[in-house]
Amino acid sequence: MSRKVLVTGGCGYIGSHTIVDLLEHGFEVVSVDNLSNSDESALDGIEKITGKRVPNYRVDLCDLAATERIFREHSDIEGIIHFAALKLVGESVEQPLRYFRNNLNSLLNVVDCALRYDVPHFIFSSSCSVYGNATELPVTEETPWQEAESPYARTKQMGEQILRDITRAHGRLNAILLRYFNPAGAHESALIGEAPTNPASNLVPVITETAIGKRPEMVVFGDDYPTRDGSCIRDYIHVMDLANAHTRALQYLMAGRNASNCEVFNVGIGQGVTVLEAIRAFEKVTGRKLNYRIGPRRPGDVVAIYANYDKAERLLGWQPRRNIDDIMRTAWQWEVARTEGVEVARG
Numbered sequence: 001m002s003r004k005v006l007v008t009g010g011c012g013y014i015g016s017h018t019i020v021d022l023l024e025h026g027f028e029v030v031s032v033d034n035l036s037n038s039d040e041s042a043l044d045g046i047e048k049i050t051g052k053r054v055p056n057y058r059v060d061l062c063d064l065a066a067t068e069r070i071f072r073e074h075s076d077i078e079g080i081i082h083f084a085a086l087k088l089v090g091e092s093v094e095q096p097l098r099y100f101r102n103n104l105n106s107l108l109n110v111v112d113c114a115l116r117y118d119v120p121h122f123i124f125s126s127s128c129s130v131y132g133n134a135t136e137l138p139v140t141e142e143t144p145w146q147e148a149e150s151p152y153a154r155t156k157q158m159g160e161q162i163l164r165d166i167t168r169a170h171g172r173l174n175a176i177l178l179r180y181f182n183p184a185g186a187h188e189s190a191l192i193g194e195a196p197t198n199p200a201s202n203l204v205p206v207i208t209e210t211a212i213g214k215r216p217e218m219v220v221f222g223d224d225y226p227t228r229d230g231s232c233i234r235d236y237i238h239v240m241d242l243a244n245a246h247t248r249a250l251q252y253l254m255a256g257r258n259a260s261n262c263e264v265f266n267v268g269i270g271q272g273v274t275v276l277e278a279i280r281a282f283e284k285v286t287g288r289k290l291n292y293r294i295g296p297r298r299p300g301d302v303v304a305i306y307a308n309y310d311k312a313e314r315l316l317g318w319q320p321r322r323n324i325d326d327i328m329r330t331a332w333q334w335e336v337a338r339t340e341g342v343e344v345a346r347g
């Protein structure tokens with residue numbers, strides 16, 4: 001019998017790709033997503049890819065009673081992957097209360113239900129933003145945290161601390177905190193990808209939206225940083241590689257291979273790519289020229305950050321299999337597919 005997993009934020013970008021990987025590894029999935037930054041079309045894409053329809057509960061996880069009803073209905077949930085959160089860094093600076101309320105209340109409610117309904121395994125979407133302006137590169141899981149650069153990043157630091165304290169007090173709950181670096185790209189089929197309701201601000205969707213003409217141009221935020229070409233360095237991880245890290249983390253917990261009941265893993269490819277290198281990769285794999293100009297630095301940007309992922313490789317047997325070219329190719333295929341979809345729908 002397949003093991004049932006509750007995926008929160010299952011209609012979102014990383015959640016939908018992870019559901020595909022979970023289904024392909026024999027798990028049964030139930031999603032809960034209030035569609036505040038998504039719609040249920042991701043579930044259609046998942047069905048086309050896997051042949052399986054995943055049910056979604058349109059519930060705000062800040063509503064404890066409504067959240068609890070899902071656990072009551074599915075008393076056989078064995079694991080939870082908690083993606084649901086608001087994630088716009090700039091918006092969190094403007095609306096900190098909304099970010100703390102949404103990201104922390106939803107986490108507390110889901111953990112509360114996990115404890116009350118004896119769900120033993122919990123995976124949390126953390127972020128490289130917990131490291132702040134890291135003092136050493138690449139960052140390992142032991143690299144000390146610096147001050148959070150935004151309320152969003154602080155919700156991730158607090159989320160990790162909440163899970164550490166709760167798992168310490170309740171030994172029956174096992175958690176893995178996955179610190180994602182910069183997720184990008186789409187499923188090879190171009191049936192699912194990043195489709196936020198809010199305007200995109202991350203580099204890769206900005207590149208593809210510019211290339212397809214949704215934006216007149218894009219701006220490279222600074223070329224006077226102390227890096228090899230003056231632009232910032234990040235660790236771009238393909239979303240399907242990231243998805244697979246969740247499946248492996250869950251399998252690791254389910255097999256009881258965890259050494260403690262709260263463990264943390266970096267999930268990145270271990271290589272830094274500059275903004276200008278990312279643009280060149282896009283131009284190479286698509287054969288299109290990108291209309292970009294160099295602009296001023298974006299406040300709050302760190303110069304460089306990339307992961308050491310040795311721990312995930314050693315303990316989860318996880319390795320990234322795709323690179324920046326694969327990211328750009330699949331992100332572009334997805335951009336083309338979803339733009340054509342909109343045009344077809346408009347007639």
Ligand code: NAD
Nearest residue numbers: 009012013014033034035036037038060061084085125127
């Ligand atoms: P996303 O916005 O595409 O997905 C999150 C989903 O959660 C959305 O579909 C949204 O509707 C839902 N949601 C939000 N609040 C909710 C609530 N209160 N109740 C129910 N559903 C709710 O974002 P994503 O890129 O897939 O990110 C998933 C997780 O990974 C988030 O926790 C995010 O902070 C984290 N993360 C993302 C990145 C990134 O760059 N994408 C990097 C590091 C960490």
Ligand code: WQD
Nearest residue numbers: 089127129182201202203206219220221232234275298301
């Ligand atoms: C990447 C690089 C920009 C847009 C954010 C969050 C982080 C994590 C991942 C959630 C930077 C440059 C971008 C543009 C540009 N998310 N850029 N022009 O800021 O590294 O990380 O997403 O946890 O917490 O902060 O990602 O994609 O916005 O930027 O030059 O129009 O691209 O300056 O160097 P970032 P990003």
